[in-house]
Amino acid sequence: MRTVIPAGGDRDDSRDDFRDDSQDDLRDDRRSGPIGVFDSGVGGLTVARAIIDQLPAERVRYVGDTANGPYGPLPLDEVRRHALAVADRLVADGVKILVIACNTASAAMLDDARRRYDIPVVEVIHPAARRALAVTRTGRVGVLGTSATVDSGAYPAAFGELVAAGAGPPEVPVDVRPVACPSFVDFVERGITSGRQVVGLAQAYLAPLQHRDVDTVVLGCTHYPMLTGVLQLVMGDQVTLVSSAEETAKDVYRLLTEADLLAPVPPGGVAEDPADDTPRHEFLATGDREPFLRLGRRFLGPEIGPALSVGIGYGLGTTPVRPLPTGPSAR
Template sequence: MALNPGGPLPASHDRRPIGVFDSGLGGLTAVREILRALPGESVVYFGDTARVPYGNKSRETVTRFALEIAHFLVRQNIKCLLVACATASSHALEALRRSFDIPVLGVIEPAVETAVRASPHGRIGVIGTLGTVGSGAYPAAIARRAPAAHVISRACPLFVPLIEEGWLDHPVTRGVAEEYLAELRGAALESLILGCTHYPLIAPLLGGLLGPGVTLVDSGAEAVRSLASLLAERGQTASGSPEHHFYISDEPRNFTRVAQAFLGRELPPVTVVDQTDLPWFERLPVRGTEAR
């Protein structure tokens, strides 16, 4: 069913926004890259702050959340959807692509492509949520491009709540990072995939612990590069004065403060979505998971 019909429009004429969603504020790392690389594009962002984190939830639950949010964003007349959440990308991307007639991009494949290029000896690290690491999505994607690569994965479940709290440069966050990265620091890595879009918010801390010889791969930023290429190919790149809208599913103390500090600009008013706008979709079957 075509929920957002219509073919490509000439550049600067397709003023429809780009839809971006994440479990919380981590997807703002992708928004920051959109603002930098695609300054004429409007963005509609949804942070699911009522249900963050996604990393400790089942595939079926994450897929249901992703489809709910995607339906909400498609009703905002978006021209494409960026799933700026590695957990949702690993669990729900194919269900989203089957459900909507607009391009749907995830964050896994673009990051893997960059990490493989940056690792001539194939020594790649991956950090992410429990759900992302448990899915094996990153090692599988790496193996398709570099079968001989040596991949070390580490789940870092405490990073998302610490980042959502705004503790980006805090002794507790540093202590947790030292514990999580202990094995990786001795592994002679060439690159480390930040397999959660929250993690670039603490990239200075992670880079300081790993040292200058390790390339940090920002999965959200790499996805935006792929998005820019896609829009150019389809003749959908916009120019002019964009309008941005930010939605969240609960009232968090820190969203606006952390978002403004990270994006380096004042946000327009953030809209808290009445959750009755989302749960109607819970009654529908999740495509692609019925047989599980």
């Protein structure tokens, strides 16, 4: 609480009745707000899953911009416009922190978001780059991304900033090789994450990285963790795959802690009450809900199904919501 001091005078302890509780009330309100997460589609659900796992007391409000995504093939100016529209709505809805769970959107509008909003903003590029520098032994790092992300130069820039700050293996030059993988997102969005066609595509995309003998590969798109099995098969077990999801969730925890915005943990813990059918998390789509609902179960797992809801038309004036189906029929 804050004591009000009369203008132009010393503190008068007799005036302690005049206490301003508004800041404390505001802070309490912000602590109870959800974590806002968005992506062009379902890929960012890998980040949402990591946040839910690491911060079980928090609520997540996720938006997949399926009406305009995937963002990868779009010009960055168009990505910026779509992403800011979704972010504006999330911030207006009262999220306490904004997570840009899309590499392409991070490259397109991160600076805008940090200037535009008065809440913490987290992106996925620097967390992944930091982790890659921590695990590489040779300094040879590959980055798989959409065409827009690769063309933006965001990853080489992030690696350069981190190396200049002292990150990376000592006395080893860091060589970053980005590779565009434009068809991967389409396969993931259709639920195709294995099979000869995907393996063949991965072999073609990853060949330049194999020739460079990289020892670490950054999955520079939040859709790509769904292809981990194929990518590891093609690259071999000696290569470390780095996903930004877990590292981004750690950044969310750090920033919420620094801002004193962590949700309070109830004395009895955060176990779900089976009698409470109110969704703790909301997962919304700007476009067709059925593919989003179907793929959402793959990304998030049916075990948290009772906590979910899915809406359509987010930002367009209507968001009908219904619980995500669970049980054998939902699998």
